[in-house]
Amino acid sequence: MGNKQTVFTHEQLEAYQDCTFFTRKEIMRLFYRYQDLAPQLVPLDYTSYPDVKVPYELIGSMPELKDNPFRQRIAQVFSEDGDGHMTLDNFLDMFSVMSEMAPRDLKAYYAFKIYDFNNDDYICVWDLEQTVTKLTRGELSAEEVSLVCEKVLDEADGDHDGRLSLEDFQNMILRAPDFLSTFHIRI
Amino acid sequence: MSRSLAFVLNVPETPQDPEDSQEPSPYDESEVHDSFHQLIQEQSRWVAEEGLELQHRALGAGALGASGSDRQALLGPEGAPVYSTATLRILASMPSRTIGRSRGAIISQYYSRTVRLRRRAGRPQLRDVGRSARPSLRLYDLELDPAVLEEDEKQGLLVKELQGLTVAQRDHMLRGMPLSLAEKRCLRVESRPPRGKRRARGRHGLLSCCSRLRDSCILASHNLGLVLLSGLQALMPWHYALKRIGGQFGSSVLSYFLFLKTLLAFNTLLLLPLLAFIVAVQAAFPPAPSGSAPAFRGLELLTGGGCFTHTVMYYGYYSNATLNQPCASPLDGGQCTPEAGGLPYNMPLAYLFTVGVAFFITCITLVYSMSRSFGESYRVGSTSGVHAITVFCSWDYKVTQKWASRLQHDNIRTQLKELLAEGQLRQRPRRACGRLQQGAVLGLVWLLCLGTTLVCALAVYTFSELVIQSRVSAERDGALLALPLVVCLLNLGAPYLFRVLAVLERHDSPVLEVYVAICRNLILKVVILGILCYHWLGRRVGTLKDQCWEDFVGQELYRLMVMDFIFTLLDTLLGELVWRLISEKRSQRKGKPEFDIAGNVLELIYGQTLTWLGVLFSPLLPAMQIIKLLFLFYVKKTSLMANCQAPRRPWKASHMSTVFISLLCFPSFLGAAVFLCYAIWQVKPSSICGPFRTLDTMYEAGKVWVRHLEKAGPGVSWLPWIHRYLVESAFPIYLASALLLAVIYLNIQVVKGQRKVICLLKEQLSNEGEDKIFLINKLQRIYERKERSRVGRTEEAVMPPAVFTDDWDAQ
Numbered sequence: 001m002g003n004k005q006t007v008f009t010h011e012q013l014e015a016y017q018d019c020t021f022f023t024r025k026e027i028m029r030l031f032y033r034y035q036d037l038a039p040q041l042v043p044l045d046y047t048s049y050p051d052v053k054v055p056y057e058l059i060g061s062m063p064e065l066k067d068n069p070f071r072q073r074i075a076q077v078f079s080e081d082g083d084g085h086m087t088l089d090n091f092l093d094m095f096s097v098m099s100e101m102a103p104r105d106l107k108a109y110y111a112f113k114i115y116d117f118n119n120d121d122y123i124c125v126w127d128l129e130q131t132v133t134k135l136t137r138g139e140l141s142a143e144e145v146s147l148v149c150e151k152v153l154d155e156a157d158g159d160h161d162g163r164l165s166l167e168d169f170q171n172m173i174l175r176a177p178d179f180l181s182t183f184h185i186r187i
Numbered sequence: 188m189s190r191s192l193a194f195v196l197n198v199p200e201t202p203q204d205p206e207d208s209q210e211p212s213p214y215d216e217s218e219v220h221d222s223f224h225q226l227i228q229e230q231s232r233w234v235a236e237e238g239l240e241l242q243h244r245a246l247g248a249g250a251l252g253a254s255g256s257d258r259q260a261l262l263g264p265e266g267a268p269v270y271s272t273a274t275l276r277i278l279a280s281m282p283s284r285t286i287g288r289s290r291g292a293i294i295s296q297y298y299s300r301t302v303r304l305r306r307r308a309g310r311p312q313l314r315d316v317g318r319s320a321r322p323s324l325r326l327y328d329l330e331l332d333p334a335v336l337e338e339d340e341k342q343g344l345l346v347k348e349l350q351g352l353t354v355a356q357r358d359h360m361l362r363g364m365p366l367s368l369a370e371k372r373c374l375r376v377e378s379r380p381p382r383g384k385r386r387a388r389g390r391h392g393l394l395s396c397c398s399r400l401r402d403s404c405i406l407a408s409h410n411l412g413l414v415l416l417s418g419l420q421a422l423m424p425w426h427y428a429l430k431r432i433g434g435q436f437g438s439s440v441l442s443y444f445l446f447l448k449t450l451l452a453f454n455t456l457l458l459l460p461l462l463a464f465i466v467a468v469q470a471a472f473p474p475a476p477s478g479s480a481p482a483f484r485g486l487e488l489l490t491g492g493g494c495f496t497h498t499v500m501y502y503g504y505y506s507n508a509t510l511n512q513p514c515a516s517p518l519d520g521g522q523c524t525p526e527a528g529g530l531p532y533n534m535p536l537a538y539l540f541t542v543g544v545a546f547f548i549t550c551i552t553l554v555y556s557m558s559r560s561f562g563e564s565y566r567v568g569s570t571s572g573v574h575a576i577t578v579f580c581s582w583d584y585k586v587t588q589k590w591a592s593r594l595q596h597d598n599i600r601t602q603l604k605e606l607l608a609e610g611q612l613r614q615r616p617r618r619a620c621g622r623l624q625q626g627a628v629l630g631l632v633w634l635l636c637l638g639t640t641l642v643c644a645l646a647v648y649t650f651s652e653l654v655i656q657s658r659v660s661a662e663r664d665g666a667l668l669a670l671p672l673v674v675c676l677l678n679l680g681a682p683y684l685f686r687v688l689a690v691l692e693r694h695d696s697p698v699l700e701v702y703v704a705i706c707r708n709l710i711l712k713v714v715i716l717g718i719l720c721y722h723w724l725g726r727r728v729g730t731l732k733d734q735c736w737e738d739f740v741g742q743e744l745y746r747l748m749v750m751d752f753i754f755t756l757l758d759t760l761l762g763e764l765v766w767r768l769i770s771e772k773r774s775q776r777k778g779k780p781e782f783d784i785a786g787n788v789l790e791l792i793y794g795q796t797l798t799w800l801g802v803l804f805s806p807l808l809p810a811m812q813i814i815k816l817l818f819l820f821y822v823k824k825t826s827l828m829a830n831c832q833a834p835r836r837p838w839k840a841s842h843m844s845t846v847f848i849s850l851l852c853f854p855s856f857l858g859a860a861v862f863l864c865y866a867i868w869q870v871k872p873s874s875i876c877g878p879f880r881t882l883d884t885m886y887e888a889g890k891v892w893v894r895h896l897e898k899a900g901p902g903v904s905w906l907p908w909i910h911r912y913l914v915e916s917a918f919p920i921y922l923a924s925a926l927l928l929a930v931i932y933l934n935i936q937v938v939k940g941q942r943k944v945i946c947l948l949k950e951q952l953s954n955e956g957e958d959k960i961f962l963i964n965k966l967q968r969i970y971e972r973k974e975r976s977r978v979g980r981t982e983e984a985v986m987p988p989a990v991f992t993d994d995w996d997a998q
């Protein structure tokens with residue numbers, strides 16, 4: 001495996017390899033996926049750190065994300081300005097966190113940010129209602145949705161302040177062994 | 188206080204403050220909460236000294252939400268709590284609020300972690316690493332008071348700490364930080380050790396040299412690991428296949444294919460020592476051919492006999508002498524080849540040791556992966572948080588197809604509805620009559636299933652006795668297939684019968700249904716395999732007195748494996764393809780058949796048990812199993828994509844993986860190990876073939892070697908000593924078992940204690956939360972009162988003093 005690629009310098013690839021959970025080959029594969037999203041926009045030479053952002057509409061149309069009800073939140077959380085438009089760094093970061101080698105704490109942190117729709121660092125009742133509605137595609141009645149949210153708060157809210165803080169969320173994730181296998185996107 | 192506190196609160200009648208008439212104001216509580224009163228007074232004084240300016244807009248918003256009891260948070264129009272600006276400012280500087288997008292807090296948190304790491308000079312324990320992302324106040328050094336340092340200084344400190352770690356630890360830390368990639372790259376660049384600094388350390392030259400060496404070794408092994416990993420990924424070209432399966436069918440069906448991959452790894456692990464130490468060596472030094480080998484007919488592939496008999500495939504081929512020995516002593520049956528520098532190779536010993544060591548390695552790997560899987564699935568003190576887990580952890584992000592994700596939506600909706608219904612049902616206790624009826628039906632079905640198992644066992648036993656009595660010889664190859672055929676037919680038919688019977692009983696939870704089905708199938712397979720083992724080791728050894736019974740047993744296992752594979756293919760064809768065609772013709776709403784995960788996994792475990800049972804008698808059996816598993820992967824994948832749909836009931840994929848690997852360890856591997864130990868320790872090997880033909884038991888080869896070592900001299904006398912006092916005598920085993928039991932009991936007690944502590948902490952947490960709400964509301968009231976009094980003062984100096992003093996009348 002020699003340095004036949006001309007997209008990144010050797011140092012850049014090393015840096016990506018050290019800061020994400022991907023190997024060199026996977027990083028190159030991800031770069032080509034990113035480039036395929038917007039071939040006119042993304043240059044084939046990243047040695048000069050070009051400032052290129054792929055708009056959210058293209059990111060959200062990726063086959064891995066297009067049927068995910070939370071794709072908009074995922075893109076917003078990982079994008080630089082919270083608007084869903086992602087640079088290559090954001091793109092790599094997103095798939096690194098969602099890969100199977102990321103530790104539970106890191107995933108729990110980002111999962112919390114994804115489910116926190118109003119970005120107030122707490123998952124309040126409104127956030128929960130949004131989550132449940134998106135999960136069930138609006139097919140539960142409003143009464144059932146509020147009942148579910150009430151039960152969720154009963155179970156997970158440790159300090160009884162009416163909303164979930166990051167610690168409550170992490171404690172609840174610890175009890176869910178499925179979290180690592182479901183919060184995982186293969187690319 | 189001379190007299191005891193009277194816990195009767197005098198609630199003053201203050202008509203001017205209607206909201207306070209429900210409970211005493213802070214100033215009235217001085218008799219009950221002395222310190223709290225002081226705190227409030229202090230706060231009020233501090234706030235007055237600071238001279239906080241409250242905006243009129245905040246006043247308007249605060250006044251709106253002023254109604255409500257103190258227990259609940261004050262709610263505004265959108266349901267979010269509405270506080271005044273002063274309260275908000277204080278709330279914003281609470282430690283728990285600094286998490287979120289704030290880089291400074293994350294950097295501080297990781298600074299404290301790296302400090303701990305460097306001090307301990309080792310990898311952090313899993314339980315210490317970031318259970319909570321909130322920087323606890325205890326961990327703050329005096330230097331890192333967040334109010335004092337700027338973010339850049341914090342970053343500088345973090346960088347310095349990172350430099351003190353080893354490369355591997357630094358990379359691990361960097362990857363796990365929830366910062367963006369650009370920031371991580373900056374940290375990485377800054378925390379690279381500068382080149383000049385290393386040479387400056389003159390005094391600690393040796394230490395720095397050692398640490399440099401260690402660092403470069405670690406880096407080299409890390410790079411090697413990466414190369415191996417990418418090489419391994421290239422070898423296993425199933426990445427996209429697994430991705431498609433996961434995308435269309437979800438994690439639960441994927442767990443079957445991942446289990447298949449695990450079994451492949453186990454078989455490879457088993458095969459490598461066997462290939463290296465037994466098969467390759469014997470193939471290099473073949474024994475003299477005894478008679479002409481029969482021609483190849485197609486039937487050998489099914490029966491394993493014929494021209495396969497006298498090959499490295501079976502036990503009988505292996506010589507019982509020392510191979511490659513120098514020509515000083517005459518070899519029996521071997522040619523005298525004076526190879527210069529050749530090492531003598533004691534074949535019987537090598538055979539025994541290699542099989543033993545391979546099994547031991549498999550055992551260790553199994554137990555390790557089982558305990559790791561178990562550790563991830565079950566937690567101490569975890570109560571059921573079913574709703575929360577369903578909402579947050581049940582959406583499978585791997586799913587990529589539209590119809591698959593629609594199925595997921597439906598599944599989750601059904602699950603939530605069922606949970607809500609269950610909650611309501613639990614409030615209505617079921618009648619005793621209904622429970623009795625259900626218990627009776629359950630008992631009946633279990634009896635029927637056990638009866639079926641007994642009938643199958645009797646059938647196998649009778650048939651095996653019949654086969655012995657009819658004296659089937661090796662010439663009539665086709666008839667040898669009769670017993671494996673019967674066994675496979677029973678293994679195929681009985682589970683369908685169990686499924687039909689299970690329709691009668693109605694379980695509360697679908698997971699329980701699956702576990703019960705697995706249990707029944709497992710009992711059936713264990714009983715049948717037990718009878719077969721008795722048939723081989725108990726009866727066949729007797730009837731094949733002057734023939735090579737080990738070869739025969741090896742061939743039986745080969746036949747069983749091949750038949751099992753054929754029947755699995757037939758089952759896939761009939762069970763899935765034909766059912767799909769039938770249901771499509773009838774155009775039922777049910778549509779495609781579901782992929783039966785439990786049944787297929789049990790098939791895999793059964794096949795693996797057969798491999799483990801037969802390794803002693805046929806060292807190349809793991810190679811057969813590997814080929815079979817490879818075929819099976821592609822066949823099952825094709826059938827799945829074409830014929831099946833995802834299971835309707837949601838599955839807990841990780842619990843299931845734990846169950847699968849525990850089943851692989853306990854009945855399967857343990858049974859095979861017991862069979863192996865019995866064969867080695869108790870059964871007399873046949874006298875005309877194999878590496879143990881002159882001995883009473885296979886284990887004697889080891890004893891012969893130890894006696895040989897004893898005679899060899901005092902240099903290796905510790906080996907015989909170990910053998911005599913640790914292996915032969917029973918006392919060390921008793922001691923070890925007693926110690927193990929004591930350790931297990933202590934661990935159980937520790938876990939019980941931890942559970943109690945967790946309950947106490949939960950209570951404390953909820954109390955603290957209530958305190959927090961209470962304090963926030965009190966704070967809010969104080970600011971409101973201050974603002975109202977200020978507004979009262981600034982509005983008009985003409986205000987009648989009566990209103991002013993009324994405000995402070997509550998004293």
